[in-house]
Amino acid sequence: MIRKNSEYPLQPPRERGTGRAFVFALVMHVLLGFFLYHGIQWQNSTPEGEEAELWTEVPDTATPRPVPPPPVPTAPPAPPLRDEQADIALQEKKRQQQEAAREAQLAEQQRQQKLQAQQEAEAKRQQQLAADQAAQKTAAAKQKQLQQQQQQQADKLKQQQLAEQQKQQQLKEQQQEQQKQAEAEAQKKADAQKAAKAKAQAEAAAQTKKLDTERRERLAQMQGAVGGTSSSSNGLGKSGTGSGSGGTAASPGYADKVRRAVLPNVSWGGEKEGLETVVSVRCSPTGTLLNATVSRSSGNAAWDAAALRAVRRTDPMPLDTNGKTPDNFLITLRPAS
Known part of the structure; x- marks a missing residue:
């Protein structure tokens, strides 16, 4: 019988039987003693002796003969094998047979053990x-x-990467959409x-046209009132700062005076x-600014607004040499270099 659950698997197995x-x-030793005791008959009697008769030839006295040598004594013959020796031989044979049986039994036991x-x-070995x-x-x-866990992790990672790619794609599409919306809004x-600039230019042109119309009407009224023709003169500044025209003539130095008054009020940091x-x-004749509009735009609405703001800050306008300010005049403004 083989122990399936052994605490010491490397210990040699105990011999059984x-x-x-x-x-x-x-039991075999007891039987051997019994047979030895009852099977051997011990001979304690003295063996019987043997008798022999010796016959000699009578010598002839008439003719002397040589004396024969004395007979050589012969050894008595060996006594025949008796029952004791047969018993001993038989006992030895039995002993040898028993020894052979024991050896055979021992060999069988060894064979069985082996x-x-x-x-x-x-x-x-089968258990191992x-x-x-x-x-x-x-x-x-x-x-x-x-392997299944690794495959599941790989599938999960692949799904995460796919979700991240989809998220990046959606974000990219949103950014593109926002960029398109921003471009559309821009x-x-x-x-x-552009429309406001065009409208402002149209309004400025209309205002200029209106002012020119009003100026002509006033000039016509003044001419009709004095009954004659009055002369008008224009003054141009060397730096393009301004020019004046109207019912009251401006002196030659009035353009420079206006330029020096307006330029400090110009605030511009662009091109x-x-x-x-x-x-x-x-x-008005006292220099009070009644109205100021853009007569001709530069094409840059910001600069036009800065120039118009500088003119409106110059209130009142400087007086001319005659103590009065021309009622209508144009000022040409450029950014100071």
Whole structure:
């Protein structure tokens, strides 16, 4: 019988049948003693002697003959083998047979023990083989489970990457949509600014036209009132700062005086190349600014607004040499270099 759950797997197996072999050997020794005691008949009697008769030839006295040598004594013949020696030989033969039987029995026991050891070794080998196969199956199952886990992790990572790519794509599309909306709003704002600029230019042109019409009407009224023709003169500043025209003539130095008064009020930090704005001004004789509009735009609405703001800050306008301010005049403004 093989122990399946052994605490010491490397300990050699215990020999089985030791007690039975000891009992069997004891019985055999008892039987051997019995046969030796009753099977051998001990001979204690003295063996009988042998008798022999010796015959000699009578010598012839007539003719002397040579005396023969004395006979050589012969050894008595060996006594025949008696029953005692036969019994001893038989006992020796029985002993040898018993020894042979014991040796055969011992060889059989050794053979049985060897066979049992081989069977136990084979059973142990089979058990070890079954354990190895079970371990291999367990390892294969663990490997398969590990591969499944790795495949699941790879699938999960792939899904995460796909979701991240979709998220990035959606974000990119949103950014593109926002950029398109921003561009559309910028274009809309630019169109609105362009429309507002065109409207401002149209309004400025209409205002200038209106002022010119009013100025002509006043000149016509003044001419009709004085009954004659009055002369008008224009003054141009060397730096393009301004010019004046109207019912009251401006002196030659009035343009410089207006330029010196307006330029400190100009606040501009943008580009300066090619900007020139003409502002139409209407004042009272005391220099009070009545109205100021852009007569000719520079094309830059910001600079036009800065120039118009500087003119409106210059209130009142400087007086001319005659103590009065021309009622209508134009001021041409450029950014200071």
